[in-house]
Amino acid sequence: MTVKDAAPSAHALDKSALLRMYEQMKTIRVFEDRAGKEFASGKVPGFVHLYAGEEAVAVGVCSHLTDDDFITSHHRGHGHCIAKGVSVREMVAELLGREAGACSGKGGSMHIADVNKGMLGANGIVGGGFPLASGAGLTAKYNGKGQVVVCFFGDGAANQGTFHEGLNLAGIWKLPVIFVAENNGYAESTPVTYHMSCRDIADRAAGYNMPGVTVDGLDVFAVYEAAGEAVARARRGEGPSLIECKTYRYYGHFEGDAITYRTKEEEESYRARDAITSLRNSIIKRQVATDAELDAIDAQVQNSIDLAWQYAEAAPYPAPEEALTDVYVKYP
Amino acid sequence: MRRDPRVILMGEDVAGGATIDHLADDEAWGGVLGVTKGLVQEFGRNRILDTPITEAGFIGAAVGAAATGLRPMAELMFVDFFGVCWDMIFDQGAKLRYMFGGKANCPLVIRTMIGAGMGAAGQHSGCHYSVFTHMPGIKTVVPSTPADAKGLLAAAIRDDDLVVVFENKMLYGVSGEVPEGEYVLPLGKADIKRQGSDVTIVAISRMVHQALAAAEALAADGISVEIVDPRTLSPLDEETILSSVAKTHRLVIVDEDNPRCGTATDIAALVADKAFTELDAPIKLATAPHTPVPFSPPLEQFYIPSPEHIVATVQQLLG
Numbered sequence: 001m002t003v004k005d006a007a008p009s010a011h012a013l014d015k016s017a018l019l020r021m022y023e024q025m026k027t028i029r030v031f032e033d034r035a036g037k038e039f040a041s042g043k044v045p046g047f048v049h050l051y052a053g054e055e056a057v058a059v060g061v062c063s064h065l066t067d068d069d070f071i072t073s074h075h076r077g078h079g080h081c082i083a084k085g086v087s088v089r090e091m092v093a094e095l096l097g098r099e100a101g102a103c104s105g106k107g108g109s110m111h112i113a114d115v116n117k118g119m120l121g122a123n124g125i126v127g128g129g130f131p132l133a134s135g136a137g138l139t140a141k142y143n144g145k146g147q148v149v150v151c152f153f154g155d156g157a158a159n160q161g162t163f164h165e166g167l168n169l170a171g172i173w174k175l176p177v178i179f180v181a182e183n184n185g186y187a188e189s190t191p192v193t194y195h196m197s198c199r200d201i202a203d204r205a206a207g208y209n210m211p212g213v214t215v216d217g218l219d220v221f222a223v224y225e226a227a228g229e230a231v232a233r234a235r236r237g238e239g240p241s242l243i244e245c246k247t248y249r250y251y252g253h254f255e256g257d258a259i260t261y262r263t264k265e266e267e268e269s270y271r272a273r274d275a276i277t278s279l280r281n282s283i284i285k286r287q288v289a290t291d292a293e294l295d296a297i298d299a300q301v302q303n304s305i306d307l308a309w310q311y312a313e314a315a316p317y318p319a320p321e322e323a324l325t326d327v328y329v330k331y332p
Numbered sequence: 333m334r335r336d337p338r339v340i341l342m343g344e345d346v347a348g349g350a351t352i353d354h355l356a357d358d359e360a361w362g363g364v365l366g367v368t369k370g371l372v373q374e375f376g377r378n379r380i381l382d383t384p385i386t387e388a389g390f391i392g393a394a395v396g397a398a399a400t401g402l403r404p405m406a407e408l409m410f411v412d413f414f415g416v417c418w419d420m421i422f423d424q425g426a427k428l429r430y431m432f433g434g435k436a437n438c439p440l441v442i443r444t445m446i447g448a449g450m451g452a453a454g455q456h457s458g459c460h461y462s463v464f465t466h467m468p469g470i471k472t473v474v475p476s477t478p479a480d481a482k483g484l485l486a487a488a489i490r491d492d493d494l495v496v497v498f499e500n501k502m503l504y505g506v507s508g509e510v511p512e513g514e515y516v517l518p519l520g521k522a523d524i525k526r527q528g529s530d531v532t533i534v535a536i537s538r539m540v541h542q543a544l545a546a547a548e549a550l551a552a553d554g555i556s557v558e559i560v561d562p563r564t565l566s567p568l569d570e571e572t573i574l575s576s577v578a579k580t581h582r583l584v585i586v587d588e589d590n591p592r593c594g595t596a597t598d599i600a601a602l603v604a605d606k607a608f609t610e611l612d613a614p615i616k617l618a619t620a621p622h623t624p625v626p627f628s629p630p631l632e633q634f635y636i637p638s639p640e641h642i643v644a645t646v647q648q649l650l651g
Contacts, residue, residue, distance in 0.1 A: 070400060104433030111431040120399055121432060125423050131392020132424060138393055139400040142340070142378070162419075165389030172384065326434030327468045329492035332520025332567030 008064075008228045010221035015288050019297065021063060021220060022283060025055040025276045026301045028079040031088060032251070034305055035078065035095060035109075039255040043313075044095050048109050051079035053250035056275035057182050058083035060223025061150055061243075064231040070118040070136040070149040072129035075110050076182075076249070077122030080152050086114045088304060092312035099318040100311075106326060126187075127157040130166025130179070137175030137240070148176040148234040150227075156187025158201045167242070171208035176234035178227065181244040182217065188253045189261040205242035217245025218275045221282075333375055336403060339489060342381040342390055343407030343443075347372035350382040364409055365445070365504060387413050391442065392420035398440040398494075399428060405489065408444040410456045411498065414463070425494045426469030438469075440495070441488045447500035447538055447588065448625045448636050457625035457632075459537070459589035461498045465565040466593070471495040471519055472565040476540035478508040480563055483517030491519060500538040500588075520567035524576070528558035531582040531646055534573055534599055535559055539586040539637060546642035555646065565595055573599065574607050581612040584645050586637050591619040618645045 013021075032052040039048045051058070054076075062071070062083035073080040081091055086102060094101030094112050102112050113121035120136060123129050133151030140147035157163060158181060170177045181201040185192055198204065205212025211230070215222040223245055230241035248270040252259045283289050333339045346368045349360025357376060362369030372380040383390040387408060394406035408414060414421065425438045448457040465472045471493055475481040481499070488495035525540055526547055535543035540561045547557035560576050562568055577583050583603055587596040600615045618637045626632055 072396070101433070103431060103435065106433045107431040113432040113436065115399065115432070115436045120396070120436075121428070123424075125419055128392075128419065128424055131389050131420055132396035132399070134389065135393035135396020135398070135404075136400045138397045139402050142397075142402060162388050162392065165386045166392065168384065168386065169389045169393055173381075326430050328471070329429070329437055331471075331493075332518075332564075332569075 010224050013224070017063070018283055018288055019293075021059050022276070022279055022294065023297050023301060024059045024083055025220065025279060026298060027088065027305070028052070028055045028058065028082050029276055030301050030305045031078060031082060031091070034309065036251060036255055038309070044109070045097055046108050046110070048095070048255045049076040049253065050249070050251040050255065051076050053270065053275070054182055054184060054217065054247045055079055056220035056223050056279075057180065057217050057245045057247055058152070060220045061178070061180055061227040063224055064227055065118070065148070065150065067117050068145070068147050070120055070133075070140070070147070072120045072133045072136070072149070072151045073122045074126065074129060074153060074157065075122060075124055076154065077112060078109070081112050081114070081119055081122070084119045085117045086112065086119050089308045089311050090114075092308040093315050096312050096315075097317060098312055098315040099322070100315040104322070104326070105318045127153065127160025127162040129153055130157075130160075130162040131169070133177050133179070134166045134169040134175055137170055137177040138173065140176050141173070146235045148178060148231055150178045150180055152180050152182060154187065155181065155183040155185070155192045155196065155201060158204070159187075159195060167208040167210070167240070170240040171210055174237070174239035176237070177240045178230040178234055179240065179242045180227070181242065182247055183244055184247050184249045186253070186261065191261070200244055202242055202244040208240070208242075210240045210242055212242040212244070214244040214246065217247030218270070218273050218278065220275055220279050333371070333379065338401065338403045339405065340379045340381060340397070340402055341368065341371060341405045341407065342383050342394060344383055344385055344409055346407055347377065347380045347382050350377065363407070365501065367499070367504065368407070387417035388420055391417040392424060394440050394442075395420055395425040395428070395438060398425070398438045399436050403439045403489065405441040405443060408442055411444040411446045411460045412455045412458045414460065422467045422470070426467050429493070430469060437492050438494045439492045442494070442496045444496065444498060445501045446498045447502050448620075448632055449502040451627060451629065451632060453627040454624040459498070459620070461496070461565055462589045462594040462598070464496050465595060465598070469494060470566060473497045473519065473563070474537040474565060475499070475563065476503065476525070476537050476561050478506065478510045479515070480517065480523065480561075482510050483515045484519070484563060486514070486516040487519050490516065495519070498537065502538050503541075506541070517563070519564045520569055522560050522562045522569035522572035524558065524572070525561045526557060526559040528556040528580065530556045530580055531584060531649065532558045532560060532573075532576040532580045533584045533586055533642070533646070535561060535586040536565070536595060537588065539588055542637060542639050543586050543642055545639035546646065549639060549643050550646055555650065557646065568599075570602055570606070573603065577603055577607045578610045581610055582649055583611065583615045584642070584649060585615070585617050586642055587617070587619045588636060589620060590622055591617065592622055594619065613649050613651070616645050616649045618642050
């Protein structure tokens with residue numbers, strides 16, 4: 001892996017990179033819209049937390065990563081999985097609890113992981129990822145090959161004690177970890193203006209002697225540039241960074257949330273700035289690709305999600321006794 | 333650590349004095365009771381990591397490092413501190429492999445001090461291995477002798493699962509024969525610390541020594557005691573316990589942990605379930621009471637199952 005000296009500018013993104021971003025963001029959106037629909041129909045057991053609306057963050061950040069880099073995620077983790085390259089078929093199969101799922105049906109939506117892709121798991125514990133990310137950062141630093149770790153977390157997690165402990169360790173040990181806050185304005189139903197003692201999560205970076213920036217999380221280029229700088233810094237061995245992305249989730253905290261705490265006007269104001277539409281418009285305006293090319297990507301994404309659902313719905317459940325396996329590598 | 337460069341040690345003051353100029357690569361403490369003395373000189377501060385007082389942070393970091401290719405040993409200074417990092421142990425480390433369908437491992441060792449007897453009071457003296465043993469995904473190791481400590485710690489480090497090694501601080505001063513060179517004991521294999529024919533005592537950690545003292549006293553009265561040291565509680569060597577009971581037909585379990593939903597009741601349930609017809613008398617327990625560990629010496633001594641307590645329990649059993 002080469003260590004980049006300077007952060008890449010979004011203006012330098014070529015056609016294939018831009019179309020890949022578009023395709024990934026679209027994949028997340030279509031995946032989540034479908035997951036929401038299927039959950040409502042009763043096909044998906046358990047809880048589902050959808051990432052639609054926040055696609056620019058996962059994709060803008062993960063565009064800088066390879067399979068050798070690690071990410072930690074949280075309960076709203078489908079977008080991170082897709083952006084990090086986890087198989088969509090295996091994700092759907094996992095949502096449905098099938099043997100072919102990413103976790104053989106043992107994890108479900110809140111625990112999808114693929115360590116071969118550096119995806120260290122969605123996480124059902126809010127704030128669970130901070131120490132884990134610092135630990136992966138320790139491995140990366142120990143390996144000395146320029147690997148980096150990204151810790152995605154929500155505004156709610158920023159109030160957990162693990163935020164402080166994870167960031168402080170990354171700070172004192174100069175670990176190559178990028179902490180990416182996805183501030184979507186609400187911790188469940190509780191607004192960030194109430195639950196957080198400061199206005200911006202990025203302000204807290206000063207307490208750990210790391211750079212902290214706040215960017216428009218609906219603008220994939222803004223996220224891409226901020227993440228590029230932080231990733232380059234981490235690869236150079238200069239330590240951690242905190243990036244706060246102000247974003248918005250289109251669905252509720254979980255599927256089934258009546259969303260009584262938000263107004264229609266607020267939701268519409270965010271949808272009017274939709275990250276995927278903005279990227280699409282930018283690609284057209286810059287004459288990088290035509291409407292027809294983008295429509296073709298849309299169709300291909302839709303097809304791949306349809307196929308993933310067909311595959312997963314036809315896939316068998318694990319044998320009940322499989323519940324007894326995988327607790328230990330060896331026991332006794 | 334000599335054998336595998338991926339093994340690192342982290343914890344509060346495991347070397348001590350990090351970044352203090354005049355110490356350089358020397359330690360300030362080598363652990364709060366000196367257990368890790370000398371390691372930083374041999375392995376350096378890249379592998380012997382002093383952490384801030386941040387248990388959730390560094391135990392969680394150890395889980396993250398274990399999941400990504402290192403083989404960390406994290407020192408949780410006193411087991412009572414599990415309260416501030418329990419999520420990282422049981423929700424993250426212990427469940428990670430299972431939740432990921434067996435596609436990731438957590439080869440992590442947590443070493444921690446247990447035990448009353450030092451006047452360390454309510455937050456530095458508990459045993460609590462029963463809590464850990466309750467949790468799927470964790471292996472629990474309770475050595476009682478220097479040789480077992482060596483062999484079981486080596487096994488724990490080489491194991492691919494999350495293993496918690498409970499070191500009774502009252503045993504640090506106990507000496508005993510230790511095999512030279514490589515010595516690895518299997519996890520899940522009990523050891524018979526004394527052969528006997530009248531009653532089986534299953535004793536855990538420091539209680540092995542209390543039971544040995546009790547057995548000496550009982551031998552003077554012509555009572556022959558067999559002492560089974562499980563050495564690991566998860567996995568538990570059920571077979572050795574059951575065969576000993578099949579031989580003596582009487583069972584006492586001695587445990588310094590609190591009694592409710594604990595190791596002693598667990599072993600009693602095992603024997604009641606699988607060897608009830610072998611028993612000539614009810615199973616008796618000699619455990620700490622259902623209280624925190626008290627401070628004042630007479631209170632603390634009352635708390636810890638003593639040889640006298642064990643002798644009385646055995647005599648009661650034999651009627």
